[in-house]
Amino acid sequence: MIIPQFKRQKQEKKFAEALKAGDKVITKSGMHGKIIQLSDDSCVIETLSGKIKFERSAISMELSSKLNAPEKDKKKDKK
Secondary structure, eight states, X not given: OHHHHHHHHHHHHHXXXXXXXXXXXXXXXXXXXXXXXXXXXEEEEEETTEEEEEEGGGBOHHHHHHHHSOHHHHHHHHO
């Protein structure tokens, strides 16, 4: 049980480090937006209602990965 947790932590850390301005993301609370500014521990996300500052840990790896997946991969997930 411990090994899968470590693997997931590594994946999430790698994902958070790979974030860059312009990436479309979804937070764990469900907010959709586009990253416009990054700092060491936080990021500013532009949404339809304005700009909001979030911690990097608040960005969902699973939801954001599905959002940025190529179209043919999205069609596979629906089946």
